[in-house]
Amino acid sequence: KxxxxxxxxxxxxxxxxxxxxxxxxxxxxxxxLQWFRQDPGKGLTSLLLIQSSQREQTSGRLNASLDKSxxxxxxxxxxxxxxxxxxxxxxxxxxxxxMLTFGGGTRLMVKP
Amino acid sequence: EADIYQTPRYLVxxxxxxxxxxxxxxxxxxxxxWYQQDPGMELHLIHYSYGVNSTEKGDLSSESxxxxxxxxxxPLTLESARPSHTSQYLCASSxxxxxxxxxxxxxxxRLLVL
Numbered sequence: 110k111x112x113x114x115x116x117x118x119x120x121x122x123x124x125x126x127x128x129x130x131x132x133x134x135x136x137x138x139x140x141x142l143q144w145f146r147q148d149p150g151k152g153l154t155s156l157l158l159i160q161s162s163q164r165e166q167t168s169g170r171l172n173a174s175l176d177k178s179x180x181x182x183x184x185x186x187x188x189x190x191x192x193x194x195x196x197x198x199x200x201x202x203x204x205x206x207x208m209l210t211f212g213g214g215t216r217l218m219v220k221p
Numbered sequence: 222e223a224d225i226y227q228t229p230r231y232l233v234x235x236x237x238x239x240x241x242x243x244x245x246x247x248x249x250x251x252x253x254x255w256y257q258q259d260p261g262m263e264l265h266l267i268h269y270s271y272g273v274n275s276t277e278k279g280d281l282s283s284e285s286x287x288x289x290x291x292x293x294x295x296p297l298t299l300e301s302a303r304p305s306h307t308s309q310y311l312c313a314s315s316x317x318x319x320x321x322x323x324x325x326x327x328x329x330x331r332l333l334v335l
Contacts, residue, residue, distance in 0.1 A: 143324065152227075152311055153326040198264070200324075206271060207252055207315040207322050208279070211264045 111136045111203050115212035122189055123220050130184040130215045132199030137177050140202040143209070144173050144184050147196045156197075157184070189219045224248055227312050227327035234302055235335050242297045242330045244312035253295040254324070256311045257281060264311065270295055302334045 112135045122128055132142070141160045145153040157166045157173040159182070165174040172185040186193060196216045200209040224247040234240055246253065255268040256279075266279030270289040284306070285299050295314075299306055311329045316322035 145326075150329075150331070152328040153313075155323050155325065158323050200264075206269065207324060208254070208266060208269060209256075209264075209324060210266075210280075213263050 111139075111201060111210045113199060113201055113210050113212035115197075115199050115215050117215060118213065119216040119218075121218040121220065124189060124191060126189050126219075128186050128189055128217075130186070130197050130199075130217070132182040132184070132212055134180045134182075134201050134210075136203070137180050138203070139177065140204065140207075142173075142175055142182050143200050143202070144171075144182075145198040145200065147198055147214070149195075153198065186217075189217075191219050191221050193217060193219050225312065225314055225325050225327040227310075227330050229330060230328060231331050231333075233333045233335065236301075236303055238302050240299050240302055240332070242310055242312075242332070244295045244297070244327060245293050246295075246314040246325070246327075247293060248314060248316075248325070249292065250314035250316055250322075250325075251292070252315045252322070253289065254313045254315075255279070255285075255287060255295070255297050256313065257283065258309045258311060258329075260309075268297065302332075304334045307332060307334050 144156045159175040170187040196214045198214045199212040228243045251272045253270045256264040258264045265281035267283040268287040312327040313324045315324045
């Protein structure tokens with residue numbers, strides 16, 4: 110059974126810092142990995158999708174890497190801003206039906 | 222921007238009532254999903270559909286049922302609500318190609334059963 114773990118569970122940083130969020134998964138047989146952002150009381154916004162054959166994806170200040178063989182992914186956020194404060198969720202797609210298994214998330218607070 | 226809608230956004234209801242949570246998407250996606258998220262907890266898949274007249278149960282056992290009569294519509298029904306059903310319910314859809322599609326989420330329905 111696939112299990113997804115995210116560390117740290119919570120993180121508080123001053124504005125402007127570069128930071129790294131970690132995600133690990135137990136079964137390397139994945140189709141892809143997605144990083145999402147969830148704001149309080151709202152749905153999920155897709156940030157980045159990395160196919161299993163890819164090593165990384167970039168979007169603006171965000172960079173996600175994937176090491177499938179070791180079961181790890183990292184989300185790098187450059188020059189953090191207060192607007193980045195949210196919960197960041199990692200999820201792996203475990204079959205052709207695009208079914209997701211989620212980690213518990215990292216709650217990020219960026220202080221002005 | 223994803224065009225996936227959920228109604229109601231918030232619902233407070235008494236025990237024993239029948240409720241239907243609506244989910245609609247205008248992107249023509251074949252695959253749709255329902256996830257349940259308790260406060261501060263992980264999301265768990267409770268139902269999914271690969272197309273019209275296709276529905277399956279997900280990882281987390283749920284007393285709810287779903288239907289898929291039209292591609293764009295994937296409602297979830299609780300025949301008799303109980304306090305244990307209090308949670309946030311999130312609907313999602315994805316593009317059809319094998320294992321590669323991004324999932325798009327609706328804003329969620331927060332359900333409180335008294």
